[in-house]
Amino acid sequence: MNAPLLSLRGISKSYGQIHANQAIDLDVAAQSIHAILGENGAGKSTLMKLIYGVEQPDEGTVVWQGQPLRLASPAEARRKGIGMVFQHFSLFETLTVLENIRLVVPGRKAELAQRIKTLGQEFGLEVDPLAHVHALSVGERQRVEIIRCLMTNPKLLILDEPTSVLPPQLVEKLFDTLRRLRDGGVSILLISHKLEEIRAICDQATILRSGRVTGDVDPREHDTHDLARMMIGRDMPAPISALPQSGGEKRLEIIGLDHKPDDPFAVSLSGITLEVRAGEILGIAGISGNGQSELAALISGETVLGRDQRDRIYMMGSDVGRLDAAARRQRGFAFVPEDRLGRGAVPEMSLVLNGLLTAHPLGLLRHGLVDRKRAMAFTRDCIRQYDVRTPGPDAEAGTLSGGNLQKFIVGREIMLSPKLLFVAQPTWGVDIGAASAVRSRLVALRNEGMAILVISEELEELFELCDAIQVLHHGTLSPRLVTRDTKPEEIGRYMIGAQSLTGEEHA
Amino acid sequence: MSFASGSLLPTMVRRERASLAATVLAPVLALLVALILNLSLYRLMGRDPVAIVYAMLLEPFMSWASFSEVLLKAGPLLLIAQGLAIGFRAKVFNIGAEGQFILGAIFASAIPVYFPQATGQWIWPAMLLFGAIGGALWASITAFWRVRLNANEILVSLMLSLVAAQLLNYLLLGPWKDPNGFNFPQSVMFQYDAMVPTLIAGTRLNVSFLITLVLSLAAFVFMQKSFSGYKLQVGGLAPRAAGYAGFKQGSAIWLSLLIGGFAAGLAGAAEVAGPIGQLQRSISSGYGYAAIIVAYLGGLHPIGIVVSALVMAVIYIGGDNAMVSANLPIAAVRVFQGSLLLGYLIAIAFVRYRLEWPKTAPKAADRSPS
Missing domain, CATH: 3.40.50.300 (P-loop containing nucleotide triphosphate hydrolases)
Known part of the structure; x- marks a missing residue:
C-alpha cells in the first residue's frame, strides 16, 4: 500500500x-x-x-x-x-x-x-x-x-x-x-x-x-x-412497533392558516391545513428555514393570531388561535421546542425550577407558593424515568449535555400527560441511544392514544415514527401522505418544491 | 474560547454553576477595594486616613444616637432597593425610583397641605398609603409606554424623574408654598398626627422602619418562594422560556414597575411624614439612585439587600461625619459610592466565570497514556 x-x-x-x-x-x-x-x-x-x-x-x-x-x-x-x-x-x-x-x-x-x-x-x-x-x-x-x-x-x-x-x-x-x-x-x-x-x-x-x-x-x-x-458501544435497542389505530377524535386541526410574521426575515405561511387525531403521529418534514419555527410558534401559542383570524387553529375541538401558550396548555397541550436552552429550559436555573416551568399545574404550587418538596419529587421522577444523566435535581440546566437536557424536557412534557404532544426536532443533537429511547417513548404514547405532532429534518426518523407525513416547503404544506404508501423520494420531491425541482433538472 | 498558546494572560472560563462563595465574597471584596482606593485618595489629598476611617466607619456605631441615624438613613434605601431588585431580577430596569419617591412624598403631603387642621391617628397611615399609590402611579406611566410602544423603560423612568423634580418645584414655588414661610420653597410644617410615631424615644427612628423590615420579609417570600416571583425571574433570565411557558411579558413589566413604584412612593411618604415633617425641595438627597447601588450590592437578593442598605447608610452618615471632622469635600461620599459599585460590577463577573491561567507547555507525563 x-x-x-x-x-x-x-x-x-x-x-x-x-x-x-x-x-x-x-x-x-x-x-x-x-x-x-x-x-x-x-x-x-x-x-x-x-x-x-x-x-x-x-x-x-x-x-x-x-x-x-x-x-x-x-x-x-x-x-x-x-x-x-x-x-x-x-x-x-x-x-x-x-x-x-x-x-x-x-x-x-x-x-x-x-x-x-x-x-x-x-x-x-x-x-x-x-x-x-x-x-x-x-x-x-x-x-x-x-x-x-x-x-x-x-x-x-x-x-x-x-x-x-x-x-x-x-x-x-x-x-x-x-x-x-x-x-x-x-x-x-x-x-x-x-x-x-x-x-x-x-x-x-x-x-x-x-x-x-x-x-x-x-x-x-x-x-x-x-x-x-x-x-x-452497545447494541441498538429494537424499535417498538406501532399498533394499527383507527381514527380517534381530532385533537389538533389547522384550517387554511395564512400568516405573515412581523419579522421581515421570517417565512410567511400560507394555506396551512393539517389535522392530528388521537392515537396517531403526524410528521412535518422539510429542510429547516421553510417556516418550521413560525409554524411551531403558531401552534404553541407563542405567536397569537390577530383579531381577524378566526376558526384557523382548533385544539381539542375549540378555537385556540387567539389564546396564549398558557391557555393552550390548560387544554391539554404540551410542547418540546427545538431550542432547549433559553426556551425549553432556563440555563441558569436548577432542574427543579425548570420542572416548574410547565409542570406547575401538577400540584407543585400551594397558595401561590412553590411546594419545594413536591417539585423536588417531580424532578426526581423525571430524571429517573427518562434516564437523565445529571448530578441531581439541583444541577443547573445549562450544565447538562444537549441530549440529557432534551430527555429532561421531553420527560417533563410527557409527564403532563397531554392530550396533544408537539415535539419539534425530537433528536437534534441527541446521541443514538437517547434518540431511539425518545422515539420508542413517542410510539408507546401514540399506542396509548395520545395525539402527537413531530417536526423533523431527519427523514429516517419521520419514517420510523409517523403514521402520516406532510412536507413544509417555502411556507406551504404538502397534502397528507400516508407513510407506509410513500417512498422517501416522494417526500424528497416535496422538500425541494416543484419549482426548484425543474431548476435541478436543467442543471 | 481558544487562546494562542504562549499567551500569558488568563482567560475567563464559564463556571459549571454559579459559585456561592464568589456571590458572598464579591460585595465584601468590592467594599475592601473601594476602601483602599478611597483611603489612598484621601491620603493623596493630604488628609489623615486613620481619622477618616474612624469618623466614617466607627463613629456611626459608637453611640445609640448615631446608630439610630444610620438605621433612619437605611430605611428608605432598603425599601426602595427591595422594590427595584424585584424588577431588576425580571430585567425590567426601573431607574426612576427617584421620581417615584418624589411623587410619593407629594401624594402623602397632599393630606396635611389640604387638611392642616385635621386630627386623628388615621392621618399618617393614610399618608403612607397615598404616597405608595402615588409612586406606583408614576411608575405606571413607564409601564404603559413600555408595554404599549416598547419604549425603553430606562429612559422613560429616568426622564420622568426630572419631570417629578420640576413638579415638586412648581408645587413648592406655587400653590403649596407655606404662606408664612418667608418665601422659602417649602410647604407648611405638618401637624402632629401627620407624623409617623417614633419607635424609640429620643431618636428620629420611626414605625416606618418596622414596615420596611416587614416588607423586606415579604420581598424575600415573593422572590424566593412564590410562583409569581419565579415567573418574573424566568422572564428576566430567559424571555423566550417565559414565552414558551406562557408567562406574559406585559404583566411582568407591569408588576415589576408597580412594585418598584409602590416601594419608592412609600419611602418618599415616610420621609416627609417622618424626619422632615414638611415637603421640601431636598427631600430625597438621591435615595432613588443610591438604592440602585444598594440593590446590586445586595446581589438583588432580599437578605443581601438588608446588609448592603446598612453598609450604604453607614457610608452616608460616616461620610457626613468625616466631612465635619476630617474636612472631606462633599463629593467624597459620591466617589466612594461610585467606586463601590464599580468594584462590585467587576467582582460579580467571577460569580459565573473563573480565571484560567495558560498552562505551562503541556507535558506528556501529566496525561494518562491510553
Missing part, C-alpha cells in the same frame, strides 16, 4: 476538563473516500478543526504527504492543499456565485467563470456562475462551496455532514460528485453519523466514541448493526 496522504498519530485535544480527542490515530489514503463516524459529541468536529488548522492539537503529530505538518490557520491549510466545506455555508447571499468565489480565488472574471463551468461539468457540480446566491437552492449552494474549495486544487477535501441539508435525490447526486472527485485524485474526508450513506460511498471508516478511535474498518464489509455498535 502506498504511503498515506495524511497521517495522524496520537492526536489529543482538551478543552478544560473535557478530552475532546484522545490519542487519535488516522490514516487517509490517497484517492479514497474516508468516513469519520461518530455520535454527536464523539469528537468528530474537533478532529476536523485540528486537521483544517482552526485549532492546534495539544499533543501528537500530523504527517501530510510525507512531511510533518503544523498548521497555524485555515489559510495555511488551504495553501497546503486541504479544503473544507462546513455544515453551515459561508457564502454572501447578496453576491453572485462568481463574486463569492473571487473573494477567495484571484483571477479575471471570464477565466474564473470558465473554470467554474469546467469544474461543474467534470464533477457534476453544475451551477450558474452569474446567479445570486440568495436565489440558489441549498443543494446548489453546497455545490458552490465545493467548487470554491476545488478552485485551489486541494488534495484533501473535508465535508462536514454534507447530506444533512439535502433531500434524498440530491444525496445520490452529491455521492456521484464525490466518486468523480476521488477518481480525479482528491481524497475526501466525510463526517457523518448516517450509517447507510457511509456504507454506500466510503472506502474506509474511522469510528470515534467519546474522543477515542473505536474502530478503523472497511464499511462495506460490515453491516449497519456492527457499525452502530462500534459507534455507541
